[in-house]
Amino acid sequence: MGILRLSSLRVRLLMVLGLALSPAVLLLGVANWQAWQAYSADAEDAAQQLIEFSAVRHRDAVESARRVLMQMVEGHSNPEGAPHEDSNLQNPFFSNVGVVDRDGAVVLSAAAGESPAKVIGQVWFERAQREYRFFVENRGHDPVTGRAAILCVLPMHHPERGFEGLAFAALNTEMLCNHVSPGLPTNTRIQYYTGDGVLLAENKSGNAPAPSMTVRLEAFLHSRAFAPGEPPFAIFEDEGWLRVIHRIPVPAFEADTFIVISMPRAELAGAAIREMAINWTILGLVLLLAVSLAWEASDRLFVKRAESLVAATEKLARGDLSARTGFVSRRDRDELDELAEKFDFMANRLQKQEQERAILEEQVRLAQKMEAVGLLAGGVAHDFNNLLQVISGSTLLAQGKLPPDSPARKHLDHVRQSSERATKLTRQLLATTRQQALNKEATELNELVVSLLDVIRRTIGEHIAVRFSPEEKAAWASADRGQIEQVLLNLCLNSRDAMRNGGELEIRTRHVRRAATADLREGDYVEITVSDTGHGIPRRGTPAHL
Numbered sequence: 001m002g003i004l005r006l007s008s009l010r011v012r013l014l015m016v017l018g019l020a021l022s023p024a025v026l027l028l029g030v031a032n033w034q035a036w037q038a039y040s041a042d043a044e045d046a047a048q049q050l051i052e053f054s055a056v057r058h059r060d061a062v063e064s065a066r067r068v069l070m071q072m073v074e075g076h077s078n079p080e081g082a083p084h085e086d087s088n089l090q091n092p093f094f095s096n097v098g099v100v101d102r103d104g105a106v107v108l109s110a111a112a113g114e115s116p117a118k119v120i121g122q123v124w125f126e127r128a129q130r131e132y133r134f135f136v137e138n139r140g141h142d143p144v145t146g147r148a149a150i151l152c153v154l155p156m157h158h159p160e161r162g163f164e165g166l167a168f169a170a171l172n173t174e175m176l177c178n179h180v181s182p183g184l185p186t187n188t189r190i191q192y193y194t195g196d197g198v199l200l201a202e203n204k205s206g207n208a209p210a211p212s213m214t215v216r217l218e219a220f221l222h223s224r225a226f227a228p229g230e231p232p233f234a235i236f237e238d239e240g241w242l243r244v245i246h247r248i249p250v251p252a253f254e255a256d257t258f259i260v261i262s263m264p265r266a267e268l269a270g271a272a273i274r275e276m277a278i279n280w281t282i283l284g285l286v287l288l289l290a291v292s293l294a295w296e297a298s299d300r301l302f303v304k305r306a307e308s309l310v311a312a313t314e315k316l317a318r319g320d321l322s323a324r325t326g327f328v329s330r331r332d333r334d335e336l337d338e339l340a341e342k343f344d345f346m347a348n349r350l351q352k353q354e355q356e357r358a359i360l361e362e363q364v365r366l367a368q369k370m371e372a373v374g375l376l377a378g379g380v381a382h383d384f385n386n387l388l389q390v391i392s393g394s395t396l397l398a399q400g401k402l403p404p405d406s407p408a409r410k411h412l413d414h415v416r417q418s419s420e421r422a423t424k425l426t427r428q429l430l431a432t433t434r435q436q437a438l439n440k441e442a443t444e445l446n447e448l449v450v451s452l453l454d455v456i457r458r459t460i461g462e463h464i465a466v467r468f469s470p471e472e473k474a475a476w477a478s479a480d481r482g483q484i485e486q487v488l489l490n491l492c493l494n495s496r497d498a499m500r501n502g503g504e505l506e507i508r509t510r511h512v513r514r515a516a517t518a519d520l521r522e523g524d525y526v527e528i529t530v531s532d533t534g535h536g537i538p539r540r541g542t543p544a545h546l
Contacts, residue, residue, distance in 0.1 A: 498534025
């Protein structure tokens with residue numbers, strides 16, 4: 001039997017197992033998809049929270065710079081002491097705080113060890129000369145260190161003398177970007193962009209290269225820079241990065257600043273994929289274990305027994321009537337056990353019928369042989385009967401010519417009686433060969449046995465005791481008297497041969513009721529039993545028909 005055919009029992013059981021487990025696989029797939037969606041949603045939420053936090057920090061830093069610069073401007077009469085006495089100078093978002101005079105010379109700087117510099121010609125310096133309000137230059141540079149910075153500028157104006165200089169605070173862009181939520185991927189980048197797409201600052205964490213300005217991001221920043229009515233948040237995918245963007249409206253800016261958090265999609269998916277891989281691996285191991293157990297269980301519970309049943313069926317189909325399934329009777333029987341029991345029962349009946357058929361064939365052959373013998377015996381009996389008729393007729397003629405007191409008459413009587421018995425014997429042979437009909441008549445069997453006792457005793461000899469046990473009531477039966485007498489004589493002769501050293505012979509009659517058989521109709525019968533104390537017939541010598 002092929003174990004991997006689609007029609008095999010093993011494969012069908014595995015298919016049933018697969019159908020049974022398919023809801024679990026489907027549920028796990030749905031659960032993984034939902035987990036992926038939840039992971040992405042959590043990452044987006046974490047990014048939004050981080051970006052809100054960054055925006056607040058940015059606004060707080062600008063507002064803190066404005067307050068510090070106002071204090072410095074109010075105390076410009078003593079500019080050397082003001083920055084050092086104000087506690088806001090310790091703010092980690094300030095990389096430098098200083099004062100520039102009307103000629104563009106840095107006269108005060110909190111950056112230690114840096115040489116004063118000239119800022120004549122700087123865009124933000126010229127703007128401070130024109131405007132007498134606080135503003136933020138988001139693409140500026142620290143006038144002392146030269147590093148890129150967000151410059152918060154507050155001009156100093158005297159009502160009479162006019163422009164007297166300015167106070168500036170350089171915001172530390174690295175501090176603005178140096179915070180990443182633990183719920184985000186490792187290579188998450190925080191970037192500050194202007195509305196026209198200029199990168200102001202970015203964090204340097206992670207090993208992946210920083211995401212570049214793309215056409216989509218640039219178009220998005222440009223479209224939202226001067227659109228205050230648009231939502232502050234936006235999330236979209238851009239060249240393998242999941243972008244979370246937040247606009248920071250700062251009144252001091254000419255245009256809004258955008259905080260862009262870029263998360264690598266592959267890394268974001270990687271965590272969820274790893275989790276799903278673990279789940280699928282566990283499910284695969286469970287399925288492998290389930291398939292192995294199902295294979296072994298099906299082999300023990302179904303397949304081997306089914307193969308035994310199929311093998312027995314094929315053996316029986318080839319004509320081997322000894323084929324059996326070999327199933328052992330169990331207490332917890334199932335359908336296969338019942339099927340095997342029915343098969344074994346059928347095989348037993350077929351074997352029994354085959355044996356009966358063989359016996360019937362033997363009986364037919366014997367009957368044919370007996371028929372041939374019967375035909376021969378019938379012919380002999382017919383000719384012998386003709387001779388007996390001559391003997392009987394001649395005896396009667398001879399007795400008619402003898403005087404009544406003639407001694408020869410007695411001998412002729414014996415001849416006549418013997419010829420009559422011989423006539424009955426030939427009649428029996430003719431009846432056996434169906435050449436003469438049975439002469440059935442109402443016969444009282446007890447009286448028939450009594451009339452034969454003298455003949456039986458003389459025939460079997462005086463060394464055997466003969467005893468008759470008749471039925472209490474009359475034993476009438478429809479029978480051929482001559483044939484009954486002959487059968488009794490033959491049985492008694494058989495008993496005599498079995499008791500050569502003497503013994504006892506008993507003849508019994510009794511009424512019986514028999515059920516219908518192949519040879520008898522149902523009804524009341526008289527049973528004649530002949531028993532003796534002889535050694536009997538050896539079992540191995542018993543003819544098959546007996």
